[in-house]
Amino acid sequence: MKGLGPDALDQTELTPGETIAHDRGWAIENGRSGFDPEAPEHLPKIKFLMLMKNERLAALQTRFEEETRTLTIFRHGKRVAGGRLDDPLGRQILEQFFAGYMAGELRGAPKILRAEDFSFSDVPAKVVSIINQASLTDLERVTHAPVDPDRFRANLLIEGLKPWAEFVLVGQEIGIGEARLKVIEPIQRCAAVNVDPQTGARDMQIPRLLDQNFGHQDFGVYAEVVEGGTVRVGDRVEMAGE
Numbered sequence: 001m002k003g004l005g006p007d008a009l010d011q012t013e014l015t016p017g018e019t020i021a022h023d024r025g026w027a028i029e030n031g032r033s034g035f036d037p038e039a040p041e042h043l044p045k046i047k048f049l050m051l052m053k054n055e056r057l058a059a060l061q062t063r064f065e066e067e068t069r070t071l072t073i074f075r076h077g078k079r080v081a082g083g084r085l086d087d088p089l090g091r092q093i094l095e096q097f098f099a100g101y102m103a104g105e106l107r108g109a110p111k112i113l114r115a116e117d118f119s120f121s122d123v124p125a126k127v128v129s130i131i132n133q134a135s136l137t138d139l140e141r142v143t144h145a146p147v148d149p150d151r152f153r154a155n156l157l158i159e160g161l162k163p164w165a166e167f168v169l170v171g172q173e174i175g176i177g178e179a180r181l182k183v184i185e186p187i188q189r190c191a192a193v194n195v196d197p198q199t200g201a202r203d204m205q206i207p208r209l210l211d212q213n214f215g216h217q218d219f220g221v222y223a224e225v226v227e228g229g230t231v232r233v234g235d236r237v238e239m240a241g242e
Contacts, residue, residue: 016225027049059199134164
């Protein structure tokens with residue numbers, strides 16, 4: 001769900017022209033957004049609860065069960081809410097939780113939104129986001145503190161590249177497991193990455209540090225799936241010409 005924590009996957013199926021299954025498939029409307037599930041269109045993220053403005057979301061932990069479409073929410077390790085996202089009563093239970101938990105930051109009653117074959121991503125294109133472990137390590141050199149990769153809400157974390165080499169891949173295809181992806185653009189970062197995903201504290205100024213030390217505010221890249229297949233933890237990343 002947009003704005004909430006990630007679920008770690010040992011493997012997933014990538015489909016051409018699609019996001020990872022269920023990635024940001026739901027969002028929490030913050031006041032009336034004008035979103036029409038029958039004719040879904042990309043809207044600015046300010047229409048929804050999201051980390052850039054609502055850092056309290058990061059203090060929640062979530063677990064999503066794909067088979068039952070059940071979302072369970074934890075705080076400090078204790079279950080605080082849960083419900084099936086494909087069931088009106090389940091959504092109502094979750095909406096009531098957010099109405100109380102986010103009371104001071106709401107512009108109206110929170111409503112969980114969903115549209116078939118739609119992702120509430122920050123960009124209109126259906127993409128997979130990738131970050132480079134070596135770039136993360138180099139970023140830690142200027143933050144002078146560990147940087148949790150979950151700050152960036154990436155779909156895939158890869159290692160073995162040189163720092164910032166992912167930007168050189170823009171326009172190229174790469175292979176990961178059984179799938180092939182075309183890297184299309186860097187990801188420009190907003191204030192959401194300043195929030196510690198474990199505590200909800202806004203404790204860093206990552207876009208500013210990127211700009212000051214590297215001359216840009218980009219971290220990670222977006223890629224389109226051009227050939228589908230299974231991707232597993234530990235799969236080799238193959239570059240063009242290999």
